[in-house]
Amino acid sequence: MRLAIIASVETMLKKWKGQVGKEIEVFHEFKLLTSEVISRTAFGSSYLEGEKIFEMLNKLSIVLSRNLSNTGIPLFVKLQKPSDMLEAEELAKGIQDSVSKIVKTREDKVVKGEADNFGIDFLGLLINAYHDTDENNKLSLEDLVDECKTFYFAGQDTVNSLLAWMVLLLASHGDWQEKARREVMEIFGNQYPNSEGLSKLKIVSKLSNPFSTLYIPGI
Incomplete structure (x- = not known):
């Protein structure tokens, strides 16, 4: 899963390298990235089908938000x-x-x-619960679908906003950008990130904390 996420990020960065000097809408780019990563995390080998589902979920959220401002006549509806x-x-x-x-x-x-088994990804865990013999733990198909929706919306909105906010702060504070870059290079060099190394990223961890980033100069 880690390598799949790294591959998604590398694809995005490669695309950015070809747009040097051009303006990049990072919020939109991160939205595409998080959608792909969540699809891989939730659906594993079925992530292409997952992307189609998440695309429909995104359209559904737009339609529902549009309906919030519409007050139709009850009888007509x-x-x-x-x-x-x-x-x-x-x-x-x-x-x-x-x-x-x-x-x-x-x-x-x-x-x-x-x-x-049904898979070791998020959907696989849900299918296991769907087949659970204990009625107290068993999920219905509707529950399973709702869990997928929650995983997508909560995951994408949170991570997407956090990434965009971090990039904005780093762009505004070049000194902290340099400190974060130096820390990453010291720990990983040219290697792929790993769980052991990620736990050692003190500066990056502070930057990814939504509370500390409110006052970045004093971190």
């Missing part, structure tokens, strides 16, 4: 649903059908002996 409501229902059904399809594929592989 009952007689004829607005186009946004119809689109939201269609997206919700598409998400449910897509997740169900991935779940069914993994179940079939286990039944046929092509796989020993």
